Amino acid sequence: MSRLLIVAEHGAGNLNASVAKTLACALELKPAELDVVLFSADGAEAACQQAAALTGVSRVLSVARPENGAPMGAVLAPQVAAMAADYDYVFGPSTTFGKDLMPSVAALAGVPMVTDIMGVEDGRTFVRPTYAGNAVDKVRVPDGLVVATVRAASYKAVGGGGSAPVEALELDIELPTHSRFVEIRAGSSDRPDLQSATKVVSGGRGLGSAENFQVIYSLADKLGAGVGASRAAVDSGFVPNEMQVGQTGKIIAPDLYIAVGISGAIQHLAGIKDAGTIVAINKDPEAPIFEVADIGLVGDLFKLLPEIEAAL
Amino acid sequence: MKVLVCVKRVVDYNVRIRVKPDGGGVVTDGVKMAMNPFDEIAVEEALRMREAGHVSEVVAVTIGDKKSQEQLRTALAMGADRAIWVEHEEAIQPLGVARVLKALAEREQPGLVLLGKQAIDDDCGQTAQMLAALWQRPQATYASEVVISGETVRVTREVDAGLEVIDVDLPAVISTDLRLNEPRYVKLPDIMKAKRKPMDSYTLPDLGVELPPLVERLETTPPPARTGGFKVESVEELVATLKEKGLV
Ligand SMILES: Cc1cc2nc3c(=O)[nH]c(=O)nc-3n(C[C@H](O)[C@H](O)[C@H](O)COP(=O)(O)OP(=O)(O)OC[C@H]3O[C@@H](n4cnc5c(N)ncnc54)[C@H](O)[C@@H]3O)c2cc1C
Numbered sequence A: 001m002s003r004l005l006i007v008a009e010h011g012a013g014n015l016n017a018s019v020a021k022t023l024a025c026a027l028e029l030k031p032a033e034l035d036v037v038l039f040s041a042d043g044a045e046a047a048c049q050q051a052a053a054l055t056g057v058s059r060v061l062s063v064a065r066p067e068n069g070a071p072m073g074a075v076l077a078p079q080v081a082a083m084a085a086d087y088d089y090v091f092g093p094s095t096t097f098g099k100d101l102m103p104s105v106a107a108l109a110g111v112p113m114v115t116d117i118m119g120v121e122d123g124r125t126f127v128r129p130t131y132a133g134n135a136v137d138k139v140r141v142p143d144g145l146v147v148a149t150v151r152a153a154s155y156k157a158v159g160g161g162g163s164a165p166v167e168a169l170e171l172d173i174e175l176p177t178h179s180r181f182v183e184i185r186a187g188s189s190d191r192p193d194l195q196s197a198t199k200v201v202s203g204g205r206g207l208g209s210a211e212n213f214q215v216i217y218s219l220a221d222k223l224g225a226g227v228g229a230s231r232a233a234v235d236s237g238f239v240p241n242e243m244q245v246g247q248t249g250k251i252i253a254p255d256l257y258i259a260v261g262i263s264g265a266i267q268h269l270a271g272i273k274d275a276g277t278i279v280a281i282n283k284d285p286e287a288p289i290f291e292v293a294d295i296g297l298v299g300d301l302f303k304l305l306p307e308i309e310a311a312l
Numbered sequence B: 001m002k003v004l005v006c007v008k009r010v011v012d013y014n015v016r017i018r019v020k021p022d023g024g025g026v027v028t029d030g031v032k033m034a035m036n037p038f039d040e041i042a043v044e045e046a047l048r049m050r051e052a053g054h055v056s057e058v059v060a061v062t063i064g065d066k067k068s069q070e071q072l073r074t075a076l077a078m079g080a081d082r083a084i085w086v087e088h089e090e091a092i093q094p095l096g097v098a099r100v101l102k103a104l105a106e107r108e109q110p111g112l113v114l115l116g117k118q119a120i121d122d123d124c125g126q127t128a129q130m131l132a133a134l135w136q137r138p139q140a141t142y143a144s145e146v147v148i149s150g151e152t153v154r155v156t157r158e159v160d161a162g163l164e165v166i167d168v169d170l171p172a173v174i175s176t177d178l179r180l181n182e183p184r185y186v187k188l189p190d191i192m193k194a195k196r197k198p199m200d201s202y203t204l205p206d207l208g209v210e211l212p213p214l215v216e217r218l219e220t221t222p223p224p225a226r227t228g229g230f231k232v233e234s235v236e237e238l239v240a241t242l243k244e245k246g247l248v
Helices: A018-027 A045-052 A073-084 A096-109 A214-223 A231-235 A301-311 B037-051 B066-078 B094-108 B127-135 B188-194 B235-244
Strands: A003-007 A033-040 A059-064 A089-093 A113-117 A119-122 A125-130 A135-140 A146-150 A166-168 A179-186 A199-203 A226-229 A256-260 A277-282 A295-298 B002-006 B009-011 B033-035 B057-064 B082-087 B112-116 B139-149 B152-159 B162-169 B172-176 B199-203 B216-221 B230-232
Touching: A003 A018, A003 A073, A003 A096, A018 A033, A018 A089, A018 A146, A033 A045, A033 A073, A045 A059, A045 A166, A073 A089, A073 A096, A073 B127, A073 B139, A089 A096, A096 A113, A096 A146, A096 B094, A096 B127, A096 B139, A096 B152, A113 A125, A199 A214, A214 A226, A214 A256, A214 A301, A226 A231, A277 A301, A277 B235, A295 B235, A301 B235, B002 B037, B002 B094, B009 B066, B033 B037, B033 B066, B037 B057, B037 B066, B037 B112, B037 B139, B037 B172, B057 B066, B057 B094, B066 B082, B066 B188, B066 B199, B082 B094, B094 B127, B112 B127, B127 B139, B127 B172, B139 B162, B152 B172, B230 B235
Parallel strands: A003 A033, A003 A089, A033 A059, A059 A166, A089 A146, A113 A146, A199 A226, A199 A256, A256 A277, A277 A295, A295 B230, B002 B057, B002 B112, B057 B082, B082 B199, B112 B172, B139 B172
Antiparallel strands: A119 A125, A125 A135, A135 B216, A179 B162, B009 B033, B139 B152, B152 B162
16 A cells, blocks of 8 residues: 655646646556645645645645745755655656756655656556657666656646645754745746647747747637747747747647647657647648648748638 | 866767667667767856856766766867766666765865756756755756856756746756757867866776666667658648647
8 A cells, every 4th residue: 555745836826737647647556645745835725725626635735834935946855855754656747846856855765766757557667758758668666765757748637526635734854045046037928828738839940030929829829729939949039938848848738739830850849749639830841840740731831820810 | 166067978969769679778889979968058058157267177077888988078178177987887877876976076076066957868857956965955957047156156947937046055056958058169179189188087986886776677669659640732721620620
């Protein structure tokens, strides 16, 4: 009978969408107890309630301390490591929050870590991508605590309707003071969040400028889609970094992905392997993106996008 | 202040990976190898810190077989002052690497340790954070801007929500993201000069490091292939197909 802990990401009063997906993976291990922990300065009441409602959660633990106001890996890791003694598994989402935190937890616990679980074979055997998703490894972890991140794009979020108890937890440990949060500069957007959107329109270098990116936003708004970008589009300053899709950006799994003016480099494709339907719009009929696209349309994006918008 | 910068030998990012038919990993024989691109950015950043007068010495480190010395030579050719080669023939994983780096950090007493945020072969993204945890120093991961002022460093981090800014006290561990800088090209005379730069070597017993048990790789397979679909001839056909599939 195993015990599993999920470290939940949350912010601005909301549980991050990755938590319900991490939970879907965790439930495959059929743990006897499945706890979710949230770290905050103020108890994060609303996010705790959202976690409590998710299917399969035994308890929600809320660790409130002033130091936990901003999620810093170096500050959270000793707290998670202290909790880990009571668990067989500690999972986090493969968001930048989880990726930053979980290796420190593993190191403090003295165990290796599994990054990006995309499948569970048994209690110690997991499947994960390597080489930007161009190879898939089946790995077995040694005895002891299992620390891992879960590749959210590989899982469908569990449903709600649960009513787990929310308990305050005090951890009486000293925390490092060597790291201090200053600020977060987040682009505000009314569009669907890239990582949970069911439709995404992405633009690449082919857009040519930040102004031209307007045609992408416009189509996305017509579709109710989130907006993504290639690394080249981010590096060229067309859009901010949080919009990058790919090996080193966001790994997403929308039902519909429309890649516009994107060539289809392996590092970009790594981010969309789990997309439902991929549509590629590119003026070069030989662009590698067409090798993976379900539907391709060859032509000049500046002519085609307004036409598509009009036809919808 | 001294900077340790950690580099890994990986399959060049331009190579199209092939999985071995027997499931025993990916083909590396006869395949072009290179420094992990994120590590190249780490080396570049260390050099710029030296050029700006914040850093007196840049020391490149790798752990691996004899061939991994090539990547140290690349770091030296880029401008690192000296190199440390930790000789290890067998597989080593992030926790083991972090233990080695911690032992070296204790020996060398650097003000900063710079590493790539992930290696593009195993895509683990663990080593920097593990080192920070073991060394009990700050971890500033996914850096896209690093500003040193006195005993602290202000690091801008690329996170899912946007850009996060944190201050960390030195010594600290920083992992680099792609937009931190653009690494310089190595010129031929630099490659010649690099041959004369010092390279120390250690074994794991020299450093008193014991490796943890490994995550065992049972099998490697290619990912389920996405079979490309078809091309449509017109916008009308595209929209009709999407409507048919219930996607719009
Ligand atoms: C370590 C590493 C990590 C990386 N991580 C990522 C990552 O996470 N995400 C990512 O995206 N990339 C990543 N890259 C970069 C990747 O290799 C490519 O350079 C990048 O994806 C290219 O972006 P692009 O397709 O927009 O640009 P390009 O390759 O330049 O393609 C532009 C495309 O636009 C088309 N086009 C131009 N004009 C028009 C027009 N008017 N109408 C229609 N089509 C047009 C062209 O035919 C071309 O196919 C990484 C690279 C490295 C080395």
